[in-house]
Amino acid sequence: MKLNSKLSVVTAGAGLIVCFAAGLQAADKFPPLAPLGDPPIPLDNPQTEAKVELGKMLFWDPRLGGDASTACVTCHERDQGWGFGDALSRGYPGTVHWRNSQTVVNAAYLGKLFWAGAAASLEKQAPSAAKGAVAGNGENDVMEARLAFIPEYRKRFNEVFGTEWPLIGDAWRAIAAFERTLIHKDTPVDRYLKGDKKALSKEQIAGMKLFNGKAGCIQCHNGALATDQKYYNLGVPPAERWDEDGLAQVTFRYEQYAKGVTQELYRKIKDDAGLYYRTKQKRDMGKFRTAPLRYTKYTAPYMHNGAFWDLAEVVDFYDAGGGENEFTDGTLGKNKTPLLKPLGLSDKEKEDLVAFLEAFSGPELVIDQPKLPPYAPLASK
Amino acid sequence: MVLSRLKGRMPCALLLAAGACLLVTPAALGEEGFGPVKAPKFDAKKAELGKRLFFDVRLSGDAAISCSTCHQPDKGFADGLALSKAYPGSKGFRNTPTLINTALKKNWFHDGRLGTNLNDVTRESLTEDYMMNMDMRLMQERAKQDPVYVKMFKDAGYGEPSNGSIRKAIPEYLKTLTSRNSPFDKGEMSEAAQRGFELFKGKAGCAACHSGSRFTDDNPHSIGVPENPEIWSDPMRHMTYAAYAMFMGVENYMNLRRDVGAHVRLHKADKSDVGQFITPTLRELKQTGPYMHNGMFRTLFEVVSFYNTGGGADPNKDPAIKPLNLTFQEQQDIVAFLESLSGDVLNGPEHVWKDKIPTEYPEIADWRKQPN
Numbered sequence A: 001m002k003l004n005s006k007l008s009v010v011t012a013g014a015g016l017i018v019c020f021a022a023g024l025q026a027a028d029k030f031p032p033l034a035p036l037g038d039p040p041i042p043l044d045n046p047q048t049e050a051k052v053e054l055g056k057m058l059f060w061d062p063r064l065g066g067d068a069s070t071a072c073v074t075c076h077e078r079d080q081g082w083g084f085g086d087a088l089s090r091g092y093p094g095t096v097h098w099r100n101s102q103t104v105v106n107a108a109y110l111g112k113l114f115w116a117g118a119a120a121s122l123e124k125q126a127p128s129a130a131k132g133a134v135a136g137n138g139e140n141d142v143m144e145a146r147l148a149f150i151p152e153y154r155k156r157f158n159e160v161f162g163t164e165w166p167l168i169g170d171a172w173r174a175i176a177a178f179e180r181t182l183i184h185k186d187t188p189v190d191r192y193l194k195g196d197k198k199a200l201s202k203e204q205i206a207g208m209k210l211f212n213g214k215a216g217c218i219q220c221h222n223g224a225l226a227t228d229q230k231y232y233n234l235g236v237p238p239a240e241r242w243d244e245d246g247l248a249q250v251t252f253r254y255e256q257y258a259k260g261v262t263q264e265l266y267r268k269i270k271d272d273a274g275l276y277y278r279t280k281q282k283r284d285m286g287k288f289r290t291a292p293l294r295y296t297k298y299t300a301p302y303m304h305n306g307a308f309w310d311l312a313e314v315v316d317f318y319d320a321g322g323g324e325n326e327f328t329d330g331t332l333g334k335n336k337t338p339l340l341k342p343l344g345l346s347d348k349e350k351e352d353l354v355a356f357l358e359a360f361s362g363p364e365l366v367i368d369q370p371k372l373p374p375y376a377p378l379a380s381k
Numbered sequence B: 001m002v003l004s005r006l007k008g009r010m011p012c013a014l015l016l017a018a019g020a021c022l023l024v025t026p027a028a029l030g031e032e033g034f035g036p037v038k039a040p041k042f043d044a045k046k047a048e049l050g051k052r053l054f055f056d057v058r059l060s061g062d063a064a065i066s067c068s069t070c071h072q073p074d075k076g077f078a079d080g081l082a083l084s085k086a087y088p089g090s091k092g093f094r095n096t097p098t099l100i101n102t103a104l105k106k107n108w109f110h111d112g113r114l115g116t117n118l119n120d121v122t123r124e125s126l127t128e129d130y131m132m133n134m135d136m137r138l139m140q141e142r143a144k145q146d147p148v149y150v151k152m153f154k155d156a157g158y159g160e161p162s163n164g165s166i167r168k169a170i171p172e173y174l175k176t177l178t179s180r181n182s183p184f185d186k187g188e189m190s191e192a193a194q195r196g197f198e199l200f201k202g203k204a205g206c207a208a209c210h211s212g213s214r215f216t217d218d219n220p221h222s223i224g225v226p227e228n229p230e231i232w233s234d235p236m237r238h239m240t241y242a243a244y245a246m247f248m249g250v251e252n253y254m255n256l257r258r259d260v261g262a263h264v265r266l267h268k269a270d271k272s273d274v275g276q277f278i279t280p281t282l283r284e285l286k287q288t289g290p291y292m293h294n295g296m297f298r299t300l301f302e303v304v305s306f307y308n309t310g311g312g313a314d315p316n317k318d319p320a321i322k323p324l325n326l327t328f329q330e331q332q333d334i335v336a337f338l339e340s341l342s343g344d345v346l347n348g349p350e351h352v353w354k355d356k357i358p359t360e361y362p363e364i365a366d367w368r369k370q371p372n
Helices: A002-012 A049-062 A122-131 A141-149 A151-161 A167-178 A188-193 A202-212 A246-258 A263-268 A309-317 A346-356 B002-009 B044-054 B120-127 B136-144 B149-154 B162-172 B191-201 B229-233 B235-247 B301-307 B328-339
Strands: none
Touching: A049 A151, A049 A167, A122 A141, A122 A167, A141 A151, A141 A167, A141 B235, A151 A167, A188 A202, A202 A346, A246 A263, A246 B136, A309 A346, B044 B149, B044 B162, B120 B136, B120 B162, B136 B149, B136 B162, B191 B328, B229 B235, B301 B328
16 A cells, blocks of 8 residues: 555654655554543552552652652642643742643553653652652652551551551552542543544534644554654753743753763753653654643643643644754754644634544543541550 | 969869960870860861851752751750751651761761761761752752852862762861860869869769760760650651661661660671660750750750769660769769860851852853853
């Protein structure tokens, strides 16, 4: 098939790309959008009601952090899309984070966590966040010791994990189990794909056609999750706050230092190199994982650094063929994905596309805040 | 004259040198090596930088506390509390030790767990989660964001601010904290204090461990100080102790109801080191109460009485600790002597950073064009 042979050139990369002609029916080549099923549950951390309930409490508990002020929920707030409603996440007291806080909703489906896939599971993501200096800034020993002085937790950890004293690793397991219940799959898109042809409006259906065709979104936002979970540099501009805010500049340099870049790069770099920090391959500079699209109605701003405040801005960005950053313009790399080209969308087409993107979100996922149990002395011996 | 009175009381002669400085000949020091504390040499610019760092809250994880939060100049660089405060979210399980003369110690912390140098002590204090909980990489970048530091580090010969040079500059400042002008050093002890000194060296046997110019042998001993019950009744103190004991590899730490002290150094199988603590200095005691590793004694008289009754009950108690049969007057004399070992309060501009230290970080202008 002719289309296939063209696309194999694309996947081979190497700048030889003929390009995606406008109107290319790319949907044929990529895993089509599909209704979302249940999330995978790891065999070594099965879901139980008691574990999920414990994880929910721990998710809200700031004692799993350095100064007992910063819980998971602090940067993943229920009413901010289970993320944080600013370009850069809040960060630990005395700091600001350097990336946008991602929603926890549907994180259960992702193979790797964090914007550049630095954690291989939810069980690994939770401690990274709880311990990072600009996130939770906690330490295993203090956090584990605190749990031991909360009788309600001693009882619950014992019931769920069978240990005499709570173990910090089990806390992450419980939190991961809770996060696997934050699932959003009852969306207009899901209903439509299951056969309810009335689930999408006319505009949204038009938007879906653009998504699958002219706009080429499906090239990366494909399959049931609407992400291929691969990493691309779209030329998202750097966070504005780094130019203007000393606190953000501190964190920016800290991240370069902490992630182990060379001295030479530490001096020069002025943007988030994304996947590069994991691979230390120049070709990976500025690459971030394709974001899933469900629940995005609630998770503004968008992109790894919150560069865009609404979905219309995102669509405008893609319509312009993406942007430039120092990893695309030759300063430190020329890594912009060749998949992005100016799309030539009309205003009406952009509106339809935004309407379709909004159909990836159903009702807001609200659950009650748990009551946190107090400390108590241990019986003296 | 004060000196002659002192001479009359003391067989070992003290020679008064020019000015206020009192020199003691080796002979005068006796076996115990008493005498004024010899001030360590320090680099003035590095120490000045270290001084600012010492008072800067941005050296803690959440920018809430500085070194001086617990080591307060007005309180002999201790905090006046039985048990120290610790980082927010934790509570301390030991008494804050004075930092005066700390540069001359052979090991640090009440358990003596560090026996290397002040650079390591500074690192430990900055990074330990219940102390300042600071990621030193972030600390470095905070310092680099402050133009005052950028200049001070450069002027001090360190180049640009780095976490390594922060850990050098703070010890340089600590070297400036030296006892001076105590009545003992100036030869201005009261008669009671002079009597107390004799008892200290003689009948009371204090000098067996409290020797040298700082009045400590820097070694661990058990004297059976009672446990401070608050450590075990206040869950926040107990959990902080548990975290410490866990990290130090103490066995069965959740069931402990006593501070194992210097046991963390060698983990002796026979547990003969459990409950030992490093002999504290006797300098500046007037500024640094309450006393002992857990602040169990509020006054020096309580301390002396404790020794007079032969210390506390402990299987590892040092055999040298025995009932002393001191009279009330003799105990008061020892207290008077101990008080004579306290000198100037080091709270002037020489030792305290008086300018306001900002807590905000000015932005680096034209950031994109400036090398990081």
